[in-house]
Amino acid sequence: MPPSLSSIAVIGAGIAGLSCARTLRAAGHTVTVFDKSRGPGGRLSSRRAPGAIVDLGAQYFTARDPLFQAELTHWLDRGLVRPWPTSLWRIDAQGWQPHRDTHPRYCAVPRMSALTRHLAEGLELVSEARIVDLERRPSGWYLQDDRQHRYGPFQRLAISAPAPQAEALVAAHDAVLAKACHRVEQLACWAGYALFDTPLPNLEGVERDWQAAFVNHGPLRFVARNDHKPGRGEQGESLTLLATAEWSQTWLEQPAERVADALYAALRELLPASVQPAAPRLLAAHRWRYAQPLSGAAGPGFRLGQDGLALCGDGWLGPRVEDAWCSGHRLAQRWLAMPQRDHAASRSQR
Ligand SMILES: Cc1cc2nc3c(=O)[nH]c(=O)nc-3n(C[C@H](O)[C@H](O)[C@H](O)COP(=O)(O)OP(=O)(O)OC[C@H]3O[C@@H](n4cnc5c(N)ncnc54)[C@H](O)[C@@H]3O)c2cc1C
Structure with a gap:
């Protein structure tokens, strides 16, 4: 060089x-x-599975900084990102509630890693x-x-x-x-994912097309429906199941198969016994050893x-x-x- x-x-x-x-x-x-890695993205990572694209890292992002907001406007104008989730829920011991706050959230189209792929265009990248x-x-x-x-x-x-x-x-x-x-201090996160042949059953009192949920008890902290993100086309039902930092740390060295089973069991706990999903056709987990810094x-x-x-x-x-x-x-x-x-x-x- x-x-x-x-x-x-x-x-x-x-x-x-x-x-x-x-x-x-x-x-x-x-x-x-x-x-x-083979391509750009880092923790804005997406995995192609048969019949689905699963976001494994960040599920959405927010924009508080003015410079980042300006960049976001450019991405929105170019159709690289879209608002998501627009049907966001919170699950705690009392059940499912709509989650409302003042932060608009966005995800990249048609998968999170598409944004970093766009940003890498024209750069000399040695993968x-x-x-x-x-x-x-x-x-x-x-x-x-x-x-x-x-x-x-x-x-x-x-x-x-x-x-x-x-x-x-x-x-x-x-x-x-x-x-x-x-x-x-970078905290760990296990990200489970489950692919289904049939859509999740409807939940009473919850919008049929709910897109994501914060979870406030048990091993999970966030559940996202990948096929309910914008630009995903005709994909089958697929969920990303993010574990809490504490749980992830405890399970850090466990085999991914065991972790996936445990996260899926945790998901089932969040659903009433009468509306359990059919068995997933694929269940797996990805470990992020350094998912997010503890604090700013x-x-x-x-x-x-x-x-x-x-x-x-x-x-x-x-x-x-x-x-x-x-x-x-x-x-x-x-x-x-x-x-x-x-x-x-x-x-x-x-
Ligand atoms: C499961 C999960 C959920 C998250 N959820 C959200 C969310 O909802 N909202 C949000 O805003 N943020 C979220 N985040 C955080 C967000 O993804 C990160 O803050 C952000 O992507 C970090 O970007 P980065 O460029 O700093 O690091 P990274 O994306 O980690 O990039 C670092 C890159 O360095 C490469 N690398 C490392 N070592 C070497 C080496 N020796 N040689 C060559 N390459 C190397 C890696 O492969 C990687 O591509 C989440 C993260 C995870 C893991």
Whole structure:
């Protein structure tokens, strides 16, 4: 890869890494994004199953930040996202109630990962490249992946992997950044999913086409009907079953099959005995070891390190899609506002 004064590497093609990369590229920089997965998305992940597309990570997102709201308007105009859920319920010990609050929610069309796929368009993305080692030389940063491929030099390097994973990469280069990573607590989440041949039976007192529900007791915290999301076409009934952080932590090392069974049993508990669904044709679970940071973080929403190294992602701002997007965008803006020569001295600005 030819060296260039404005050559920048971004590790992680989740929404934070992509928003960072797009902002930098729009300003004329040469940006290369690396991700260990087959495609972009990170925790905006969707899985194709026979006859269904299941969102496994974030089910929807909100928009509080003005810059993110402006981006959302653009996505809405282009038909990339639509409001969802519009029939949202809350399940607690008293039963099912409509859930109303002041936050409009949105999901990507026709699946959550379509948004990050759109954001990755036009970017140089190196997929299936798990970066395992960094090297800093006078010419810049060099990255090595788990297949012994080497990339670089890059004048700047943004790492948008969840903080515990970023820590392993920066530990040998920047003790202050490593310590900051260590302090970020990312909570786990088991995401179960169930596919059915027939629609769920109707529930008395609940809209026939209910789309999603917050759950306030038992192992589950959220249930989403994937086929009731916009743009899904003619898909069969499929549910995503998100477990609470506490339950997920307790079950973290359990086999996925056992977890899927337990989450499905928890779903059945939420339904009256008279309206139990038919047995699912497919039941599975995905483990997110670093699903969401425990809390929001004070500060600018990213961390600057030495020699053009920086961290972004939800762990540096808050536990939502919009936080992750803002984190990546703000890091890019900060870099764009800094003269190139200031990077070596950037530690003092943290
Ligand atoms: C189950 C679940 C439900 C959620 N629900 C919601 C919700 O309802 N609303 C909401 O707003 N948010 C929700 N979130 C949170 C939201 O999904 C995240 O905050 C956001 O997607 C994080 O984006 P990110 O870019 O910071 O990180 P990620 O999306 O995790 O991106 C990081 C990327 O880095 C890559 N990577 C990591 N290490 C390496 C490496 N060494 N080399 C190369 N690549 C690497 C990963 O593959 C990944 O693609 C949910 C998350 C989960 C898991």
